[in-house]
Amino acid sequence: MVCDEYQQLTSEALEAARIAVNKYMITNAGRDFFHIRMRPHPFNVIRINKTLSCAGADRLSSGMRGAFGKAYGTAARVNIGQVLISVRTKEEKSNIAIEALRRAKFKFPGRQKIHVSSKWGFTNFTKDDYLKWKACGRLVPDGTTVKWLSSRGPLYRLIGRRQYALVGVSRRRQVPVGVSRMQRHVAKTANAAWLSVVERGRARASVDVTRRQLAVRICAAPPQGSVGVSKGIGRRQSAVKIFAAPPVRKELCDVVGVMCVAGLRTWYVGGTDAGFGYVDTPIKYQDHLLTRTLSYLFQHAYYAQLLVLPWNQSWDYSYEALAMVTCLQDLRLQAILAAYLALAALACHGIRLRGSCPAVILGIGLVVIPFVPASNLFFLVGTTIGERLLYPLTVGWSVLVAAIGSRCAGGKSPSLRLAAGALLATYVVNSNIRMSHWRGNSELFLQDAKHWGRSVKVVHAQASEYQARGQLQEALEYYQRSLDIFDDQAITDYCIARILINLGRFQEAHVRFDKILTGHGIGLHDGNDFLWMTDLGYLLVQLGADKEGAHYLQEGLNRMAYSCYGWNALGVAQARQGTLEQAVVSLTEGLRCDPESAVIWSNLAAVYAFGNAGPQASDALQQAIALNASHPVVVHNMRALTGEAHGQQPRFDLYIPLPGRR
Incomplete structure (x- = not known):
């Protein structure tokens, strides 16, 4: 029961309400199946007025206490929305508790409301959370409530x-x-x-x-x-x-x-296989041990650079983001030597100071030990560079910097403080710049593409962003850049083919699909093969190969039925082959997907006309005219079906939207 008034409730009223609830619950629910909790506390003392009937009688009135009157009773100050009475009972007896609280409302002035709580009993946990924490052993009984044990503190x-x-x-x-x-x-x-x-x-x-x-x-x-x-x-x-x-x-x-x-x-x-492909982690697919070892060691050096001076970060370090080190003459070996020599120097310094400043060697340990699983030296990791793997290492780096800085703070040279200030300023500026990049995909992909133009997935992502915004020429340029870095990418070839279809360059799009079907299929699998099947079927129907196109369209639509233009193309292909009943079914499925497509209604009217179903053809044509009376095919079919254009037959039309649209 929740109070809806700003008032004072006397202890007598609270007790009367409690008795009413208790009596009704005992009578109808049973003595052992409920628990009442009175929430307000009557701390406010109510006093009677001071009486003065005659001279000197001010001291004779019973219970006089100076300027105060005699204590008369107590009351609880109640705010709007404050809980008055809580009843804990079984769910099957909740209606009885509601009725008991309804009867208790008559003991109070004003308005009260009754709510069914989502919490478990008198605790602060919902039912799902209570069962979850109880199963974990994290709840300790504490009278009518429970205490929650956090995961912090000693084990x-x-x-x-x-x-x-x-x-x-x-x-x-x-x-x-x-x-x-x-x-x-x-x-x-x-x-x-x-x-x-x-x-x-x-x-x-x-x-x-x-x-x-x-x-x-x-x-x-x-x-x-x-x-x-x-x-x-x-x-x-x-x-x-x-x-x-x-x-x-x-x-x-x-x-x-x-x-x-x-x-x-x-x-x-056992472990889990990350299942990343060649584009994601190309190093593990190399045959030469020297190439794999040097490339992984160079990744360690780059991790060190990200830990100390994180600049120009990337959301994905895919193929060619960090070129592989293939020989001992590569100048990038200097970065590897610098990283490991710096680590060895810090370790020697920490061992020397382990008695007076153990935090140095502690910080080194917190950097090195968490990095071991991500080093690719003992087992493979499904990523090239993972910036999230540096989160635990940042703790050790902070301890190390603080330890060295506190030990050298007593020196008279201001160079250390200047270096620390410059490092802090660098971190603050880089953090704000990078956080601004993560405001949206557009800004993130654009900035990363500027600095990581050799990363296959970064360039591909920027192209997909252009394609989603309808900038097809820019998207085509970036997709081609991605293929120039690594040519065996079926997803990129498919995206290029889709853009070429949107631009009406059907023969060039067919060449891209031929490339995918002849072995360049990296990136396509059972979860996304409906994409190329549906679009290839549409392209073949557009080129006049109705039988072959209908086959691919049926395969793609069986995997993903929500493709309006695919159903339209399948219906057109079936109508051209003479299977009008199947064409009607396909076009009807397309209308379920997009009932406001004037092209599908016009094609359906043409199919009905070829099947000598005049009333149905007229109804479908009226729907197409109502949606888009200026469409060229709709105008042609209207003239052909109404007899205005003598000797002309109804025409079919195909359409394909931009990606992300129906």
């Missing part, structure tokens, strides 16, 4: 035993291992060992327990890649001290155990 808080916190990292539900999930899994497992080495390097006799909690919490980070550290870290709240570091043998056993569990899980579950 032993959820599983009950602290010594199993690291092993619990590997105990996840049995689902196929993706690249991002495997990256998080390896990072969390190895970070425990890395932090143990960092902690041992400080060689202190007394180690605060909060550092151990930090290691456990990093390993038990949420699955989205964010590192959750509870509020107790860094506050020195715990007085428990560890006076002796645990033995190395025990730590090694823990790490080996975690790795064994992770390996067993990976072996049992």
Whole structure:
């Protein structure tokens, strides 16, 4: 029950309403099948007026308290929309609860409304969320409500035993291992060992327990890649001290155990094949080991460049975005050497400072370890360059920069602060520029095509954007650029053929389809082959090959029936072959798809006319005239069917819209 008035309700009125609800529910639902919760609290004290009947009587009135009157009762201040009474019961008894609350409305002045809540009982969770979190074991009973356990904080808080916190990292539900999930899994497992080495390097006799909690919490980070550290870290709240570091043998056993569990899980579950083609990941299709190794190492160097100075990013690094390194004389080997030498120098610097500044080696570990699954060195990844794979690495880079900057901040040279300021300004400017590119496909594809003109998919995407906007000549130019980079692309050839059909260059379009059918079919599969089948059938009907065109049209329409121009072309092909009944069926299907097409109505009128169905032909012609009386074919068929043009037969017409339209 929700109050619809701004008023005060006395405790007597609230109690009367509670009694009314309770009595009706006990009588009709049963004593053990409901729970009433009174939501307002009558904290406001109501007092009687102060009485003065004679001289000196102001002190004689019972209950006088100075300037206040005698306490008379209590009331609850209620706002509009505030809940007054909540009843928790079974769904089959909800009508009884509604009636009980309706009767309780008579105990209050003003207007009240009754609503059926979407929440589970008195909790703040919907029914679906409550069942989901309860199945996960994330809900703890808390009286009439429940407490929700978040995934942040130490893992032993959820599983009950602290010594199993690291092993619990590997105990996840049995689902196929993706690249991002495997990256998080390896990072969390190895970070425990890395932090143990960092902690041992400080060689202190007394180690605060909060550092151990930090290691456990990093390993038990949420699955989205964010590192959750509870509020107790860094506050020195715990007085428990560890006076002796645990033995190395025990730590090694823990790490080996975690790795064994992770390996067993990976072996049992197995991986998933990304299924990317040659255009997406051309390196793994190379025969020479040297080419594959050098190309993957160059990708590592480019990852490092994106991590340190991300500039001119791309939404897709496909074929020829980063040309493969095929020989040792390639100058891009300098980038590989620079990246790995810089990493080695930072690692040596971190080991040297592991006692006084362990954050340096910690940051390096948070960069290197999460990158291992994405390096293509131990198993293949279904991407060339994935900028999203740098999200966990950014945490380590931030820790590393902060550690080095804080250690060198005491120097008198202003060069470090100047460099840090320049780096921060670069990040801010690049972030704002890149975010502006992601406002829409048009801006994103245009900017990436300017800087990544050798990326096959980037150039193709820009061409498709031009084609969707009706700029066919520009789209044709960009599609041809994509083919110049890599010629074996059936999707690009199909798009070019579709543009040529729209431009009326049918013979050139037929050459493109011949190229696709003779072996250049990369990119076409069972999920999109209806595209080329429908358009090839339309093209053949346009060229006069009605029988062959009808075959392709039927195959394409069986796979995807929502093609208005395809049904129209199929009906025309069938009518030309003399199968008028089938033509009527096909044209009728086209009208179901697009009932406002004057061309289809005109063709249907012509079919009825050839079948000597005069009334049907007249009705179809009237529909075509009502939709577009100025269309040339509609005008011709009107003259032919009404007898104004003696000796002329009705004509059929074909049409094909621009992509994205009917």
